[in-house]
Amino acid sequence: MPQTWMITGANRGIGLALTIELVRRGEHVIAAARDPWGGALSEIAAAHVGAVTPLELDVTSDASVAAAKTALAGRPIDVLLNNAGIYGSRERQSAFDMDFDGWREVFEVNVYAPLRIAQAFLPNVEASTGRKIATISSRMGSIGGNPSGNIAYRSSKAAVNMAMVAFGNAVKDSAISVLLFHPGWVQTDMGGGGADIAPSESASGLIRTIDASGMAQTNSFRTWKGETIPW
Template sequence: MSTVLITGVGRGIGEELTRVLLARGDRVIGTVRDPAKVLAEWRTYVENGQLRLLKLDVRDEVSIAEAAKQVDEPVDVLINNAGIIGPQQQSTLDMDFEGFLDTLRVNTLGPLRVVQAFLPHLRRSSEAKVVTVSSRMGSLSHAKSDRIAYRTSKAAVNKVVQGLATDLADDGITVISVHPGWVQTDMGGASADITVQQSAAGLVKLIDDLTVAQTGSFFDWTGEAIPF
């Protein structure tokens, strides 16, 4: 049984990852902005201690630090899942700059803040892994311009992941980025390619199979390597 910390478990991929991991017996520490809004199906897991919900907003450094103080156990896997699509107005020719900054706060700075706050917990695990949900849209080989704030935030977090992989190599901590697929969630929309169940199942398998030799890499939900 592993202890997995997942940010943003209140909906979408984070919710489904939590469901899959709980069902197979892992312990999950899930972060949400409002822990009072617990799914009915999770109450038993909360009561028996298999699931712990922490209040955390990845925009807020104080919130992250307070959440980390509440955890006193090794974290085997940290999944940076919380993210936003960004503002409605995000063209290079017509940009909501405040919305752009907020997208960077959530999608780029948030994951780095979370890793830094929970690094002592990761170091207590014998084979720690950090998995950041990015997007193929952030790959520099994917030259499109729609949703440029979102694309930029994901390209930037990929570079953060590369840096973390380098800096945590001596600790034996594996750090990667993942593209979860175009998923049928509130963010992806109903016409997306795959279901949230397919994405979560693929991501869990990828994480299970991950080795330290793959640190610093970028994969999609099927395990295929993606160019940065």
């Protein structure tokens, strides 16, 4: 019996790689994106009708999330995966020069949206047997990792870790596991061509680790390979 995974930002990068890997092994994917009808995602959806449900979703928009919630009402989601994210200004997020409007935007996508998505689709996860909510954070959000630079991005990932752990504690009694991941340094538009690993390697590692996770791992912060990261 195929599982249903919902992935935000499924049109490129790690989200697209997750979609490809999951469809390859026979799962159903709700592939959410601001534009799910163009590019590689539309080709995958056309090649796997029934297995891929393209869903228009801007994770920062209450109206867009409400419309998606209505469209998915009553459909169980085994794994809800918050993947959409942005990095913010490449030049202006240092200790001495911050683009504050850009910082707010980074928080909209990387912090507020994962909680908004978790709240909106909680009934779908509750209706499933998988009962997992995973969020792609980043090792750059580790305060214990002695951070410097990239303050907007780093603080957003530290904040989403806190938000999702608090959410995880709130849904513990419903046996829903809440998981936080660093996906590796991945060759995507965000990670750049010089990054360590291909999106497919990150995606298959994440899927393997999520498969092996349950309530014993709730509120953990780990790499795509399952190694614990200090908060």
